[in-house]
Amino acid sequence: MNIQEMNPFKAVLMQKLALLLFINSKNKQELEQSKKIIMSCENYSKEQIIELIEIQEYNYGFTN
DSSP states (O other), X not given: OOGGGSOHHHHHHHHHHHHHHHHHOOSHHHHHHHHHHHHXXXXXXXXXXXXXXXXHHHHTTOOO
16 A cells, blocks of 8 residues: 555545554554554545544544
């Protein structure tokens, strides 16, 4: 995955999702799962990534 060649909006969304997953990981196993999610995002649409971000924000108490 080369983030420099990706759509800039999609890249920013993936970075936000990665940060949320990193902050909310409690152990190495959760970090490994987060890595798999981020790597799979390369094939997701922007809307699908936004949905994942919203799920993470909801699960961990973040609000708009």
